Amino acid sequence: MMEQPEKMYDLIGVGVGPFNLSLAALLDDIDTIEPLFFEQNDKFDWHPGMLIEGTKMQVPFIADLVTMADPTSQYSFLNYISKNDRMYQFYFLQRLDIPRREYNDYCQWVAHQLDSCKFGRRVSNIRHVKENEEYYEVAVNNLKTGEQEVYRSRNLVLGTGSVPVLPKSFQNLPSEDVFHTSEFLANQERCRKARSITVVGSGQSAAETFRELLKEQRDCGFRLDWITRSPGFESMEESKLSLEHFSPDYVNYFYQLPQDQKDEIFAEQGLYYKGISNHTINDIYNLLYEFSVGQEELDVGIRVLSEVKGIREKANGGYELDCLHWQKNEEFTHETDVVIAATGYKPYVPDFIHQLEDFLQWDKHGRYKVSSDYRMLLNKNTENEIYVHSGISHTHGVGSTNLGLSVHRNKVIINHLAGREVYSLDDNGIFQSFTGNV
Numbered sequence: 104m105m106e107q108p109e110k111m112y113d114l115i116g117v118g119v120g121p122f123n124l125s126l127a128a129l130l131d132d133i134d135t136i137e138p139l140f141f142e143q144n145d146k147f148d149w150h151p152g153m154l155i156e157g158t159k160m161q162v163p164f165i166a167d168l169v170t171m172a173d174p175t176s177q178y179s180f181l182n183y184i185s186k187n188d189r190m191y192q193f194y195f196l197q198r199l200d201i202p203r204r205e206y207n208d209y210c211q212w213v214a215h216q217l218d219s220c221k222f223g224r225r226v227s228n229i230r231h232v233k234e235n236e237e238y239y240e241v242a243v244n245n246l247k248t249g250e251q252e253v254y255r256s257r258n259l260v261l262g263t264g265s266v267p268v269l270p271k272s273f274q275n276l277p278s279e280d281v282f283h284t285s286e287f288l289a290n291q292e293r294c295r296k297a298r299s300i301t302v303v304g305s306g307q308s309a310a311e312t313f314r315e316l317l318k319e320q321r322d323c324g325f326r327l328d329w330i331t332r333s334p335g336f337e338s339m340e341e342s343k344l345s346l347e348h349f350s351p352d353y354v355n356y357f358y359q360l361p362q363d364q365k366d367e368i369f370a371e372q373g374l375y376y377k378g379i380s381n382h383t384i385n386d387i388y389n390l391l392y393e394f395s396v397g398q399e400e401l402d403v404g405i406r407v408l409s410e411v412k413g414i415r416e417k418a419n420g421g422y423e424l425d426c427l428h429w430q431k432n433e434e435f436t437h438e439t440d441v442v443i444a445a446t447g448y449k450p451y452v453p454d455f456i457h458q459l460e461d462f463l464q465w466d467k468h469g470r471y472k473v474s475s476d477y478r479m480l481l482n483k484n485t486e487n488e489i490y491v492h493s494g495i496s497h498t499h500g501v502g503s504t505n506l507g508l509s510v511h512r513n514k515v516i517i518n519h520l521a522g523r524e525v526y527s528l529d530d531n532g533i534f535q536s537f538t539g540n541v
């Protein structure tokens with residue numbers, strides 16, 4: 104065990120996804136706060152399995168890691184473009200919605216410059232310690248050396264993001280044949296060799312995977328199916344006034360509602376973030392139309408209202424899916440070589456957070472309670488805060504996982520951490536009123 108007992112950090116971050124990377128970039132200019140961030144992966148990599156060519160960001164590039172707090176920051180997307188000598192190319196591109204692969208490359212460019220971000224290190228435990236001084240003791244596995252390291256910090260920030268959800272019936276089958284969309288690119292070669300592929304689900308990831316496979320289907324010769332239990336392939340709500348739900352105004356309005364009401368409202372807001380982007384549905388429809396010219400039948404099947412209840416491996420290879428058309432209450436089976444589960448993600452709350460059970464306040468559904476300024480509510484009277492980005496949809500609503508709000512959240516966190524107004528929060532300039540007051 105490697106102890107670093109002398110050093111006391113001001114903030115230790117768990118996870119380096121875009122949310123904590125943004126915080127690290129903004130803190131880089133603040134001399135009075137010394138942070139350290141740990142990421143278990145050996146480099147920054149944003150949803151690598153879904154960096155499909157042609158996919159683009161669902162937020163404008165202005166929602167980069169820093170611009171909405173400080174447009175003059177050296178870590179802005181425009182500075183990345185400039186330093187990479189792409190200004191004229193970007194200028195003539197005339198797009199706000201940059202390619203997803205470029206966003207990842209930009210984040211990697213920022214991460215390389217930040218000494219505070221340490222990769223290949225998994226935080227394995229956290230303890231609140233009270234000696235002469237109160238602090239958090241953070242146990243870290245160095246995945247390169249295999250050593251266990253220990254660090255001390257006055258405050259923590261949890262940015263552990265989300266993990267793919269694979270339904271039980273899809274588990275324990277060969278992972279090269281039955282996998283989550285988050286593994287799509289790693290398995291693309293396998294798909295090209297398959298006789299038949301089935302995508303299950305109807306969110307944005309399902310649509311992007313289906314579109315990519317549709318483009319390759321005729322060359323590779325596989326049968327392609329898309330099955331969802333939803334009644335339709337619903338569009339994401341992308342109108343400009345609806346997008347104002349991803350504003351600090353709406354977060355503030357939502358936060359002060361009673362918890363039961365928040366849960367009801369959030370459950371009805373799926374299409375703000377779960378549906379399919381219009382441009383993706385258009386692409387798919389255009390491809391289907393184009394490919395059907397002069398063809399009697401496409402080797403493609405699209406089914407709604409059909410729930411996959413189970414998967415069985417067939418003796419002679421391939422899989423049989425037990426499905427239910429739930430409106431007609433009719434069962435049917437569907438055969439395929441490869442199953443791609445577009446079954447979404449859930450917030451990742453590491454085990455060590457549950458071990459802090461007595462230290463943290465929990466609601467009646469077993470979710471941690473969070474203050475309006477993104478601090479976990481604690482049972483102990485201490486100045487040591489645990490700021491949190493992840494798993495806060497129940498408290499802060501539909502925008503909690505949106506990249507466009509993460510910089511605002513980081514401004515709030517930094518102001519609290521610094522004990523002064525480093526960033527003005529007076530940026531609530533949207534057109535509609537959620538409170539009813541105009």
Ligand SMILES: Cc1cc2nc3c(=O)[nH]c(=O)nc-3n(C[C@H](O)[C@H](O)[C@H](O)COP(=O)(O)OP(=O)(O)OC[C@H]3O[C@@H](n4cnc5c(N)ncnc54)[C@H](O)[C@@H]3O)c2cc1C
Nearest residue numbers: 118120121122142143160161225226263264265504505506
């Ligand atoms: C395919 C896809 C596309 C998306 N596109 C958009 C988009 O265009 N616009 C938008 O607004 N949102 C988008 N989202 C939503 C999503 O919220 C953001 O993409 C973003 O990744 C959230 O960032 P994060 O920092 O919370 O978490 P993550 O990106 O999930 O990062 C969390 C990190 O924490 C690390 N970690 C976890 N536990 C530990 C530990 N114990 N020790 C060390 N490290 C740990 C993980 O390895 C991971 O790297 C998309 C999501 C997906 C899945």
